[in-house]
Amino acid sequence: MKKFITALAAAACVLSAAQLFAAENTPVQAPAATTAPANTAATVAPSQTSAAAQAEQVPEPVPAMVSTGTENAIVKPQSGEPAFEMLDRIETIVYGSPREGGLLNRLNDVEKSVFGRDLPGSLTERQTALLDFLEKGTGSQPSLLFKLSVAEWGVEQQIRPTWSLTKRVDSMETILEGSSQPGPLVSRTERLLTKLLPDGITATPCDLPKATIFKAVLRETLTVKNIKVDDIVILGLNEQVVIGGMLVAPKNSRVFGHITKVKPPRSFGRAAEIEMLIDSVEVLGPSTVAVNLGETAKKAMQVDSGIIGAAGASIGGAILLGPLGLAGGFLIRGNDKQLKEGTLFYVESTDSVKVPAYSVPHQITPITQQTESAPQGTKSAPLQ
DSSP, X not given: OHHHHHHGGGOEEOOOHHHHHOOTTOOOOOOOOOOOOTTSOOOOOOOSSOHHHHHHSOOOOOBOOEEOSSTTOEEOOOTTXXXXXXXXXXXXXXXXXXXXXXXXXXXXXXXXXXXXXXOOSOHHHHHHHHHHHHHTXXXXXXXXXXXXXXXXXXXXXXXOTTSOHHHHHHHHHHHHHSSOOOSXXXXXXXXXXXXXXXXXXXXXXXXXXXXXXXXXXXXXXEETTTOOTTOEEEEEESSOEEETTEEEEOTTOEEEEEEEEEEOOOGGGOOEEEEEEEEEEEETTTEEEEEEOOHHHHHHHHHOHHHHHHHHHHOSOEEEEEEETTEEEEEEEESSOEEOTTOEEEEEESSOEEEEEEEOOXXXXXXXXXXXXXXXXXXXXXXX
């Protein structure tokens, strides 16, 4: 741990939330409304910056799906969502689940939890500013979740995206300082980041090539009795993805899929079936990248001894379906009537996209270098 903290001392830019929100009379500007659907990058009005400066900016990130506190349930952010739904999303990020009570009282409470005080502005402006600060950041600074994920990765080599912001900060304080501390989440996070990364954290645009491989692991056992069609399944990224010295997705990043078919065992010895599509991977941002089961992923899956061992031990057979347009899937057929926790899957990015990433300083590049290679270019131990 001391080696990590010492090495991390040279890494790059922390957003000072206190400077952004501490001035009581500073108006909070809500960003221009967008109409982009969830999982689609929003269109942003051109800024007054030069063409060269615009070329270096990270594009508007694809909204990430937020866990509601259970592994198989998520809330998809949508443009123009009602105030109560937006507040539910904010509370889910901060506390792990929505709270009860009147909207204004709940908003006041969550603002005090994050910033230590109420934000100025209208209801819509306050909620938008808070959500943008947590998920999107500003034009020059990454979001709070981006920075916290980089800090977690630096200390533990994995992140905890299914945990609430409160729990994640508590855990980091316990690791670095021995116990959790009182105070607003912003000041507590900034204190930790200053200790770990005194030069700060920045988001840098990174070109993610088409057919980049992501290796996902099932977090919990799925059976024909505890799932149904259209259920959301959240897997974990089993290995970090680093491209050209840029951290794109730390280990344990969320991978989102859904169930498309469930059939229990039938007469005449016909096996049970579970069909699942894996739709997207959450990268740093947080934002999501569309994935499917393409030919590159199928080849990687077929040659990986890990997936062969997991499948052989847990299910009767796995049939790879795809590519089916932009979707490819996994048909699990066997007598066990279940898909066991720890089963591995390969998917690949459907297109070349630009994503926000963390440029790993040379002092800590050994974190990204492993003794064995994996199809996506890095290797790490299975999820704990």
